[in-house]
Amino acid sequence: MRAIVSHSENQPAQLNEVGEPDRESGDVLLEVTHSSVNFKDGLALAGRGIVRRWPTVLGIDIVGTVAESASNAFSVGDRVTLNGAGAGEVRDGGFAERARVSSESLIRIPDSISSSQAAAIGTAGFTATIAVLALADLGVLPDGGDxxxxxxxxxxxxxxxxxxxxxxxxxxxxxxxxxxxxxxxxSLGAAEVIDRSQFSDPIAHPLQRERWGAAVDSIGSHTLANVLAQTRYGGVVVSNGMAQGIDLPATVLPFILRAITLVGANSVDAPRGLRERAWATLGDELDLQALDSLTAVVGLGDTIAIADEILHGRIRGRTVVQIA
Structure with missing residues (x-):
């Protein structure tokens, strides 16, 4: 079968012909129909960290149909998806024509969502949903500020x-x-669009004018530090990314004097209950027409070329890899 494989550390991935998935790697065999390209995939494709076992088939998202199952939870023909759970990092992922995975990480795709749309949602949409659910669970209401x-x-x-x-x-x-x-x-629902430059420099003051009732941050570093310094009393900030860096050059003052909460959104190790809740929310609430409008589709052979684009911020929305 064809697959995109990382063969060694610090080396770009390659599209190769490889053998069938190892039976020891999971109790469910999937005919993979789609995957997607996330920022982490861009790093892995370029040979920049992320992968911790070699050789490894890349692709942190897997969408497909069950071809074989030793699990009572899934039957042949079921449409399923897997997000994170070590795929494309420590075990083979979705940039391949077939994949063998653990049923513990699989989720049935809601009937309202097509397989291509499930891939467009992928880890990015799964992570976004975890962040939105975290805000709700921590009491952030729509009338609590921007x-x-x-x-x-x-x-x-x-x-x-x-x-x-x-x-x-x-x-x-x-x-x-x-x-x-x-x-x-x-068109996606933003009431206002502002330039990121006002957050990207080192914080000038540990506490700044209160602007945000809550925030979802994918950037980290100075950006997250400035967001924390501008969050209102009692606000919640969900951190899910580190595009600017893994550091957090902030102070404890926003937490002590404004009683704000900083919470992480970890999609890789999310338990089954949260995975099921998130995908049920996506099936009920996501605007699928809007999703289609922000989605581009590439073939497996074109995937490696996407890495530089996504790492330099030249990709808008979602990129689906059509495999079948």
């Missing part, structure tokens, strides 16, 4: 905007291409 979404034109940001706006929140989108992306982000 919700800032950083990295708004990316996969997590664009889908978070849509989900939040459909729940009634007023969303402010932050992007490095504000003029270019304003119409696109507004």
């Amino acid at each position: 919700v800032l979404v950083t990295g708004a034109a990316g996969g997590v940001g664009s889908l978070a905007i849509n989900l939040l706006s459909r729940r009634g929140y007023r969303v402010v989108a932050s992007t490095g291409r504000a003029a270019e992306q304003s119409a696109f982000l507004s």
Whole structure:
């Protein structure tokens, strides 16, 4: 079968002919129909970290139909998806024609969502949904002030905007291409689009003017530090990415003096209950027409070339890899 494989550390991935999936790697065999390209996939494709076992088939998202199952939970023909759970990092992922996976990480795709749309949602949409659910669980209500979404034109940001706006929140989108992306982000539900430059420099003051009732941040580093310094008393910030860096050059003052909460959204190790809840929410609430409008489709052979584009912020929305 064809697959995109990382063969060694610090080397770009290659499209190769490989053997069938190892039976020991999971109790369910999938005929893979689709995957997607996330920021983490871009890093792996370029040979920049992420992968921790070699050789490994890349692709942190897998969408397909069950071809064989030793699990009572899934039957041949079921449409399923797997997001994260080590795929494309420590075990073979979705950039292949077939994949053998653990049923513990599989989720049935809601009937309202096509297989291509499930791939467009992928880890990005799954992560965005975890973030939105976290805000709700921590008591952030639509009347609690503007919700800032950083990295708004990316996969997590664009889908978070849509989900939040459909729940009634007023969303402010932050992007490095504000003029270019304003119409696109507004169509997803953003009430306002602002330039990311106001967050990207080191914080001038540990506490700044209170602006945000909550935030979903995909950037990290100075951006996250500034967002924390601008969050209102009692606000919640969900951190899910590190595009600017893994550091957090902030102070404890926003937490102590404004009683804000910083929570992480980890899609890789999410338990089954959260996975099922998130995908049920996506099936019920996501605007699928909006999803289609922000989705591009490439073939498996074109996937490696996407890495540089996504790593340099030149990809808008979601990129689906059509495999079958």
